[in-house]
Amino acid sequence: MQARSALSIQRDVIFAIFVREMNARFSTYTFGNIWILLEPLVMMGMFVILFGLRGSGNFGYAEPPIFIMAAYLPFKLLWQGTMRKNISVLSGARGLMGFRQVRMFDLSLARTLVEGGLFVVVATILVVIMEWLGFNAVPGDPLKLFYYCVIFWLFAASFGLLMCVVSSFAREIEKIVSLMTLPLLFISAVLYPMSIVPVKLQKALAVNPLVHANELIREAWFPLYSSPVADIGYLITWMGITMALALASYRLRWQRMIAR
Amino acid sequence: MIKLNQVSKYYPTRFGPKYVLRNLNITLPGDRDIAILGQNGAGKSTLLRLIGGIDFPSSGAIETKRFISWPLALSSGFQGIMSGRENVRFVCRIHGVRETHEIEEFVKDFSELGQHFELPVGSYSSGMRSKYGFAVSMGFDFDTYLLDEIMAVGDASFRKKCAEALQNKRSSSNIILVSHDEGLIRQQCDAAILLAYGRAEFYESVDRALYRYQNL
Numbered sequence: 001m002q003a004r005s006a007l008s009i010q011r012d013v014i015f016a017i018f019v020r021e022m023n024a025r026f027s028t029y030t031f032g033n034i035w036i037l038l039e040p041l042v043m044m045g046m047f048v049i050l051f052g053l054r055g056s057g058n059f060g061y062a063e064p065p066i067f068i069m070a071a072y073l074p075f076k077l078l079w080q081g082t083m084r085k086n087i088s089v090l091s092g093a094r095g096l097m098g099f100r101q102v103r104m105f106d107l108s109l110a111r112t113l114v115e116g117g118l119f120v121v122v123a124t125i126l127v128v129i130m131e132w133l134g135f136n137a138v139p140g141d142p143l144k145l146f147y148y149c150v151i152f153w154l155f156a157a158s159f160g161l162l163m164c165v166v167s168s169f170a171r172e173i174e175k176i177v178s179l180m181t182l183p184l185l186f187i188s189a190v191l192y193p194m195s196i197v198p199v200k201l202q203k204a205l206a207v208n209p210l211v212h213a214n215e216l217i218r219e220a221w222f223p224l225y226s227s228p229v230a231d232i233g234y235l236i237t238w239m240g241i242t243m244a245l246a247l248a249s250y251r252l253r254w255q256r257m258i259a260r
Numbered sequence: 261m262i263k264l265n266q267v268s269k270y271y272p273t274r275f276g277p278k279y280v281l282r283n284l285n286i287t288l289p290g291d292r293d294i295a296i297l298g299q300n301g302a303g304k305s306t307l308l309r310l311i312g313g314i315d316f317p318s319s320g321a322i323e324t325k326r327f328i329s330w331p332l333a334l335s336s337g338f339q340g341i342m343s344g345r346e347n348v349r350f351v352c353r354i355h356g357v358r359e360t361h362e363i364e365e366f367v368k369d370f371s372e373l374g375q376h377f378e379l380p381v382g383s384y385s386s387g388m389r390s391k392y393g394f395a396v397s398m399g400f401d402f403d404t405y406l407l408d409e410i411m412a413v414g415d416a417s418f419r420k421k422c423a424e425a426l427q428n429k430r431s432s433s434n435i436i437l438v439s440h441d442e443g444l445i446r447q448q449c450d451a452a453i454l455l456a457y458g459r460a461e462f463y464e465s466v467d468r469a470l471y472r473y474q475n476l
Contacts, residue, residue, distance in 0.1 A: 001403075020339070020346075099351070259316075
């Protein structure tokens with residue numbers, strides 16, 4: 001056997017876990033590969049019908065399905081998916097701990113990459129489908145959109161890892177975080193733009209960094225939309241602080257976390 | 261050569277830290293096949309896990325330049341839902357082997373699993389699992405193999421095959437073996453470590469170590 005540098009070991013391990021996670025994701029469910037496209041489509045359909053019944057949903061700068069897609073997709077895949085996979089990284093790592101090369105952090109990185117990659121693939125396919133159906137689905141400013149999505153994604157991964165470390169002190173944290181997902185969907189400007197929120201409430205809602213992420217993505221997707229609150233600096237600050245905390249706490253705690 | 265420097269390992273419990281190993285200072289030579297002896301709970305498997313790098317000493321350090329296998333135990337880290345072949349691929353990848361086909365076929369041959377090789381590892385019996393685990397590790401050229409009771413479950417013909425495979429690797433590698441089977445220890449090892457009272461003693465002769473072990 002040949003000695004490898006620490007970096008190339010990590011690269012090999014991340015690649016191995018990446019393949020394994022992809023496999024697990026798409027081979028255990030019979031409809032796994034379809035479901036990942038179907039779920040946002042069903043969601044979009046549902047909300048279009050709901051908005052249609054209320055006679056609203058068309059905000060003038062985007063067709064309702066595209067409006068829902070532009071917010072729901074990043075929220076669901078980038079935020080919820082990446083965060084959840086990172087929270088459960090400890091239980092996932094237990095099965096991999098038989099090999100000295102594999103560290104919990106590699107699993108976290110690999111899962112984050114899988115989720116990010118899935119988002120890109122699913123979003124591309126959905127945009128193509130919607131274009132084909134005759135909607136105007138192509139993002140107005142793809143580069144900016146990509147930039148915002150990366151920040152959002154890193155924030156989700158950091159938050160997930162931090163919660164994973166914190167939940168090694170109290171398992172309940174995991175439950176609390178999963179309880180929060182539904183309320184967060186409602187207060188994070190996913191299904192409505194901040195521009196229809198009363199000005200008095202805007203400030204209070206804008207404390208939530210997810211609002212900024214969703215609003216920024218919306219701005220980049222629809223050139224005609226201008227958000228009253230979106231601030232990339234605020235989101236980056238949250239991301240930076242969360243990431244620093246996550247990495248520091250992980251580094252202090254990982255050996256005790258995997259000890260049985 | 262594997263050097264243990266003031267290695268201690270304790271597990272936190274309700275009753276305070278429970279020491280399994282305390283300030284071990286031993287050197288394991290690279291050209292001897294070493295048995296680890298000790299009563300239940302003496303820390304045999306823990307020591308093996310520490311050497312294998314999948315557990316970490318509470319204090320002290322383990323130094324080595326050798327390529328050490330993962331500790332081969334019955335419950336060693338294969339994914340139950342993945343097939344034998346997929347698990348081999350995974351192990352190859354984390355060891356930096358990109359061309360996995362050769363090792364896959366070797367493992368399939370050696371483990372005598374046949375069709376089961378394409379089925380989830382979770383569905384294997386304990387005997388099959390030990391054959392499989394042993395075969396996977398034999399697919400790689402490690403300097404030191406760590407065996408944790410792995411040969412105890414296999415049938416007679418497979419044990420013979422294991423012994424032969426190990427014999428072939430003798431020129432380039434050695435083994436560190438945890439077992440309660442005296443016959444196996446006498447057959448496979450030419451040195452021993454006795455773990456007792458949180459300490460470790462190195463014996464050049466297996467017979468003396470076994471004698472001490474039986475009179476603990």
